[in-house]
Amino acid sequence: MKTRAADLPKLLESVEDQFVELWNNMGTLWGISPTMARIHGLLYISGSALSMDDIMARLAISRGNVSMNLSKLVEWGLVRRVHKKADRKEYYESLADVWEMFTLVANQRKRREIDPILTTLRRCRDELTPEAIGGQAMKEPARTRFQRVDDLLKLLTLLDSLSQRFFESHKGLREAVEMLTSED
Amino acid sequence: MKTRAADLPKLLESVEDQFVELWNNMGTLWGISPTMARIHGLLYISGSALSMDDIMARLAISRGNVSMNLSKLVEWGLVRRVHKKADRKEYYESLADVWEMFTLVANQRKRREIDPILTTLRRCRDELTPEAIGGQAMKEPARTRFQRVDDLLKLLTLLDSLSQRFFESHKGLREAVEMLTSED
DNA sequence: ATATACTTTCAATTGTTCCTGAAAGGAATA
DNA sequence: TATTCCTTTCAGGAACAATTGAAAGTATAT
Numbered sequence: 123m124k125t126r127a128a129d130l131p132k133l134l135e136s137v138e139d140q141f142v143e144l145w146n147n148m149g150t151l152w153g154i155s156p157t158m159a160r161i162h163g164l165l166y167i168s169g170s171a172l173s174m175d176d177i178m179a180r181l182a183i184s185r186g187n188v189s190m191n192l193s194k195l196v197e198w199g200l201v202r203r204v205h206k207k208a209d210r211k212e213y214y215e216s217l218a219d220v221w222e223m224f225t226l227v228a229n230q231r232k233r234r235e236i237d238p239i240l241t242t243l244r245r246c247r248d249e250l251t252p253e254a255i256g257g258q259a260m261k262e263p264a265r266t267r268f269q270r271v272d273d274l275l276k277l278l279t280l281l282d283s284l285s286q287r288f289f290e291s292h293k294g295l296r297e298a299v300e301m302l303t304s305e306d
Numbered sequence: 307m308k309t310r311a312a313d314l315p316k317l318l319e320s321v322e323d324q325f326v327e328l329w330n331n332m333g334t335l336w337g338i339s340p341t342m343a344r345i346h347g348l349l350y351i352s353g354s355a356l357s358m359d360d361i362m363a364r365l366a367i368s369r370g371n372v373s374m375n376l377s378k379l380v381e382w383g384l385v386r387r388v389h390k391k392a393d394r395k396e397y398y399e400s401l402a403d404v405w406e407m408f409t410l411v412a413n414q415r416k417r418r419e420i421d422p423i424l425t426t427l428r429r430c431r432d433e434l435t436p437e438a439i440g441g442q443a444m445k446e447p448a449r450t451r452f453q454r455v456d457d458l459l460k461l462l463t464l465l466d467s468l469s470q471r472f473f474e475s476h477k478g479l480r481e482a483v484e485m486l487t488s489e490d
Numbered sequence: 491a492t493a494t495a496c497t498t499t500c501a502a503t504t505g506t507t508c509c510t511g512a513a514a515g516g517a518a519t520a
Numbered sequence: 521t522a523t524t525c526c527t528t529t530c531a532g533g534a535a536c537a538a539t540t541g542a543a544a545g546t547a548t549a550t
């Protein structure tokens with residue numbers, strides 16, 4: 123059942139709304155605040171540069187809120203400012219490349235959040251080695267603690283190397299595709 | 307500088323505290339509530355079955371809170387109840403296998419959160435195809451919208467297949483290790 | 491220099507999520 | 521059955537996060 127031409131704007135609006143909502147959920151998953159995600163969703167799906175007023179009107183949120191969240195998006199590198207000649211307003215535009223967006227966020231979160239965790243974990247392990255506590259290290263209860271920390275550290279270190287390779291360029295994605303298509 | 311035997315309990319306690327705090331941060335990253343993460347951290351690092359009272363005392367949180375969060379942990383499958391004979395109390399014990407814990411959480415979150423997103427995304431795409439809106443599909447502004455949704459869907463579908471393979475068994479991990487060690 | 495057009499900041503408000511403690515619920519023992 | 525010991529539930533409160541709107545800030549045009 124085809125949509126008549128007159129209904130197209132309504133349909134597009136509805137699809138955009140669905141997408142913005144979806145992107146909001148996606149954002150929650152990545153630890154991104156709802157409004158930030160919605161704004162980015164709107165910029166991404168619309169594919170054009172929008173002004174603060176456009177966004178305020180479309181998403182029904184206040185000027186201050188839009189301003190703050192746009193700055194954060196620019197900081198993350200997901201959105202960039204665009205100046206139009208003969209217009210004092212600033213416009214904002216999303217990155218278009220999805221993979222680039224993913225790696226951008228993944229790399230920053232890894233650096234800010236995962237790396238410190240790994241550092242702490244290593245310190246925990248080092249405090250439980252024979253070098254640190256002598257013969258006690260081999261006996262309970264220290265032995266179990268050490269074992270658990272070490273197990274975790276091994277896995278996280280591995281995942282870390284993997285993600286490093288996977289996220290650092292388009293190459294990682296290509297390798298993954300090959301792995302997926304070769305066997306199976 | 308080795309620790310004297312008398313200081314060992316203090317040291318262990320400190321390491322455990324650091325670990326619990328670390329696991330709390332890790333949990334935030336996975337969208338798991340702080341207390342739930344801390345309880346699980348304690349159970350994991352201690353490597354033994356603890357009672358509600360043990361946990362309340364060690365983490366200084368209320369009985370109700372411990373109870374609720376333990377149920378959720380059991381629900382997730384990260385913790386299991388243990389009955390000790392001649393004791394009415396219930397004890398709780400964490401899974402020991404780190405990889406198993408990861409896959410458990412990853413699979414459940416995928417099912418609950420990612421799959422619905424993919425469904426919505428497909429619906430968005432389908433509403434923008436030529437089948438749905440005719441010739442308009444090839445012209446702006448519908449064309450861009452379709453393109454963007456389709457790009458995203460392609461990548462997410464790929465990541466989905468990848469993670470499926472990666473997380474469904476120990477095999478995924480082994481493959482990844484091979485990939486990492488073979489070339490580079 | 492002043493006015494205009496637009497953006498940023500931030501204190502106050504609102505909204506959300508988390509935690510507590512006490513009461514109700516269950517299950518084992520006497 | 522009554523008692524004891526332990527767990528769960530949940531309404532209210534505390535802590536935290538997000539949002540607004542108006543004042544201050546900045547830049548361009550006149």
